[in-house]
Amino acid sequence: MMDNGHDLDRLLTGLRAAGEETRLRLLAVCAQGEWTVSELCQVIGQSQPRVSRHLKLLAEAGLLERFREGSWVFYRRAQTGSGARVARSLCRLLPERDPELERDRQRLAAVRAVRRQDAARWFDARAEGWDHERDLSVDPAEVDAALASLFGDFPWSRTGERRCERLLDVGTGTGRVLQRLAPLVGSGLGVDSSHDMLRVARANLDRADARNCQVRHGDMYQLPADDGTFSAVTLHQVLHFADDPEAALAEAARVLQPGGLLAIVDLAHHEAEWLRTDKAHRRLGFTDAEFAAFFAELGLTPRPIRRVAGERFTICIWSARKGDGPVRAVDDHRTPLGLQGRLIGESAA
Numbered sequence: 001m002m003d004n005g006h007d008l009d010r011l012l013t014g015l016r017a018a019g020e021e022t023r024l025r026l027l028a029v030c031a032q033g034e035w036t037v038s039e040l041c042q043v044i045g046q047s048q049p050r051v052s053r054h055l056k057l058l059a060e061a062g063l064l065e066r067f068r069e070g071s072w073v074f075y076r077r078a079q080t081g082s083g084a085r086v087a088r089s090l091c092r093l094l095p096e097r098d099p100e101l102e103r104d105r106q107r108l109a110a111v112r113a114v115r116r117q118d119a120a121r122w123f124d125a126r127a128e129g130w131d132h133e134r135d136l137s138v139d140p141a142e143v144d145a146a147l148a149s150l151f152g153d154f155p156w157s158r159t160g161e162r163r164c165e166r167l168l169d170v171g172t173g174t175g176r177v178l179q180r181l182a183p184l185v186g187s188g189l190g191v192d193s194s195h196d197m198l199r200v201a202r203a204n205l206d207r208a209d210a211r212n213c214q215v216r217h218g219d220m221y222q223l224p225a226d227d228g229t230f231s232a233v234t235l236h237q238v239l240h241f242a243d244d245p246e247a248a249l250a251e252a253a254r255v256l257q258p259g260g261l262l263a264i265v266d267l268a269h270h271e272a273e274w275l276r277t278d279k280a281h282r283r284l285g286f287t288d289a290e291f292a293a294f295f296a297e298l299g300l301t302p303r304p305i306r307r308v309a310g311e312r313f314t315i316c317i318w319s320a321r322k323g324d325g326p327v328r329a330v331d332d333h334r335t336p337l338g339l340q341g342r343l344i345g346e347s348a349a
Contacts, residue, residue: 007082010062014086017061022046023054024094025104027077030064031091032108033244034076043107063087071273076246079293112243138310143265144180146306146317147234150263151184154231164261168230170220170252171238175201178213185232188213191223220248225255232261239266240283246294253298258323262300264291268307268314291318299323 018024022044029035029043041051055075058064062083064075077091078084094101154164165186169177172190174197182188182205192198192215201215218224220238233252242248252262267285275281288305295302300320308315 010082011086013061014063014083014090017057017063018086018090020054021100022050023058024090025100026051026054026058026075027063027087028091028094028101029104029108030058030075031077031087033247034074035243036072036074039111040075042111043104045107063090072276079297138308138313138315140176142308143315143317146308147177147236147263147265148180148184149306150261150303150317150319151181151232154261164231166230166232168223168225168233168252168255170223170233170235170248171241172201172215173197173236175204175210175213175215177234177236178215179204179208179210181234182208182210182213186212189225189230190215191218191220193217193219221251223251223255227254228257228260230255230260231257232263234263234265236265237267239264240281240285243282245283245286246297249294250298253300253322256322260322261319262322263317263319265315265317268316270313272312285313286316286318288316288318295320 018027025044026040029040035043037048037052037055040055041048044051055064055066059066059075062078062081063086065078066073066075068074077087151164163184163186164181167178167181167185167188169175169181169188169190172178172192173194175190178188178190178201188210190198190201190213192201195217198215198217205213205215216224220235220242221244233256235248235252239245239248249262249264256262269285269287271284273284275284292302295318298320300322303319303321305319306317308317
């Protein structure tokens with residue numbers, strides 16, 4: 001363990017790095033998501049060389065994390081280490097009513113609004129063929145089976161079945177997850193920001209006779225649900241579109257009941273830059289370490305990771321439980337849908 005002298009040095013380094021107005025503003029903005037330098041320049045209103053110098057000092061002090069994905073470089077508030085503790089403490093001390101910070105929040109909201117409007121138009125134009133677009137050469141039946149297998153270890157319900165009572169599918173798209181999991185849940189709700197996607201989802205659910213499921217318009221950063229109201233929350237191929245993945249996960253965790261399951265289906269980290277330009281991906285997948293940090297920050301207990309390999313990409317299912325609520329495991333390896341997924345490995349997060 002690091003001795004107190006070194007801890008003090010780290011603290012002083014962090015305080016010196018943050019002890020300037022622009023750098024405090026950048027720290028506050030980077031606490032609200034992960035941003036490129038150009039986006040930060042729009043919010044802060046300074047030139048790229050000046051903003052880059054400030055970011056470099058904050059990153060060297062451990063207050064920010066810098067990571068590259070293809071041609072993009074992102075910055076976010078540090079998630080682990082002594083620098084992360086200093087960064088969180090400083091953000092808590094920032095005055096809520098400061099005029100400059102309020103202007104930064106307004107400019108950040110404008111940046112987000114434009115990006116989300118562009119994304120909504122992109123999704124609306126692709127609603128009919130969306131399921132085909134997001135498969136990315138990974139067999140959807142194998143992904144469905146791997147996801148469904150998570151729903152076999154819920155407690156016995158009041159009806160005498162082992163099932164999830166209430167499911168929330170965030171970014172439901174065409175309602176595919178609801179269709180597949182409808183036989184395994186008491187009720188399901190899908191939320192999406194695209195009205196065209198919801199139109200397709202309603203038709204699909206009606207066609208599948210999934211009468212226990214419904215969809216509604218909503219934002220994954222402000223879910224239309226009270227705290228602790230769902231037994232499970234799923235995000236299927238959603239998070240790589242998010243400008244603030246941790247905020248989306250925090251909102252999902254908020255609506256989970258104690259012992260509830262959070263399941264994220266998404267791409268393992270890759271270098272396919274064309275997915276940004278052709279399919280509007282913001283992130284080139286995720287690493288196990290990122291989700292370990294996300295879950296730790298949110299106080300969630302990680303579960304084994306499931307992986308399904310495709311021709312060019314690997315899809316992972318990262319999952320975690322909220323709070324206590326231990327759940328009894330199933331006795332065999334069959335999935336509730338009767339499909340045996342080609343899992344290429346399970347490891348602890």
